[in-house]
Amino acid sequence: MSTPPETTLAAARAAAVERLTAAGVPTPEVDAELLIGHVTGLGRGELAAAIVMGRSLPSRDAAQLAEYVARRAAREPVQHITGTAWFRSLRLSVGPGVFVPRPETELLVQYAIDELRALPDPEPIAVDLGAGSGAIALSIATEVPQSTVFAVENSVDAFVWARQNADQVGATNATVVFDDIAHALARLDGTVALVVSNPPYVPDAAVPRDPEVRLHDPSHALYGGADGLDVVREVSVTARRLLRTGGRVLIEHGELQGEAIRDILAADGWEAPATFRDLTQRDRITSATR
Structure with a gap:
């Protein structure tokens, strides 16, 4: 393959946007700028300032960008290409084998942080069941530094990413634990203030339309059985075991699952199950009290 000639950043951005748009990428402008930024360090x-000033893109960087744009046009997630996902204030490492954290999950974290900050307990314990990259647990740990946070994950690949992110973030109050949800952290039974989870909740037959999700997110982080709620049922049982009286559980889920999850929680003996909407007015988070 010949090396592309030197070009301007403006021309490189325009060409990348055009190719990504043609490939059906949902956010071509944003992704083009993220890829150019990854190549240039801007x-x-x-980058916007450099484009206005007419800055050029060296031929070596143009060749690297062309490779990245081709991968993104093939619908590989931009986070896999850059190796980075931003979540709240954290820059996390992600790649094959771990679920890429979504912006809507930041709302779940905000609910969790608000719950912990409102507690009279000076050193509350929080548990994230099914931690994936560690995005939820590490956000809580860094934003509520007086808390002690445990991130539970049972996928080897995801556990490795979570451990790497914990090391990068340097949150000494967070511990990543390799274990199944059903058996996790028995030593903490009855002492935890908050359990939070973004479990796999896609029904097995509901294959996602987006190639980024269908082809690149690990199936164990997506599918939750025939009705999508198998792992939610495990979370309900384990959270009741872990939580002290008055402790709370927060579960993220699909927009049509709030009622079914409230029924699961009520049947398990939880008090006051309630569902909250996200910024698009879709049911997104269900909570209950131990």
């Missing part, structure tokens, strides 16, 4: 604001 943030999006810096």
Whole structure:
């Protein structure tokens, strides 16, 4: 393959946007700028300034960008290409084998943080069941530094990513634990203030339409049985075991699952199951009290 000639950043951005748009990428402008930034080391604001100033893109960088754009046009997630996912204030490492954290999950974390900050307990314990990359647990740990946070994950690949992210973030109050949800952290039974989970909740037959999800997110992080709620049922049982009286559980789920999850929680003896909507007014989070 011949090396592309030197070009301007403006021309490189325009060409990348055009190719990604043609490939059906949902956010071609944002993704083009993220890929150019990954090649050049420029943030999006810096890139905008560099484009205005007419800065050029060296031929070696143009060749690297062309490779990245081709991968993104084939619908590989941009986070896999850059190796990075931003979540709240955290820059996390992600790649094959781990679920890429979504912006909507930041709302779940905000609920969790608000719950912990409102407690009179000076050192509350929080548990994230099914931690994936560690995005939820590490956000809680860094934003509520007086808490002690345990991140439970039973996928080897995801556990490795979570451990790497915990090391990068440097949150000494967070511990990543390799275990199944059903058997996790028995030593903490009856002492935990908050359990939070973004479990796999896609029904087995409901294959996602987006190639980024269908082809690249690990199936164990997506599918939750025939009705999508098998892991939610495990979370309900384990959370009741872990939580002290008055402790709370927060579960993220699909927009049509709130009622079914409230029924599961009520049947398991939880008090006051309630469902909250996200910023698009879709049911997103269900909570209950131990």
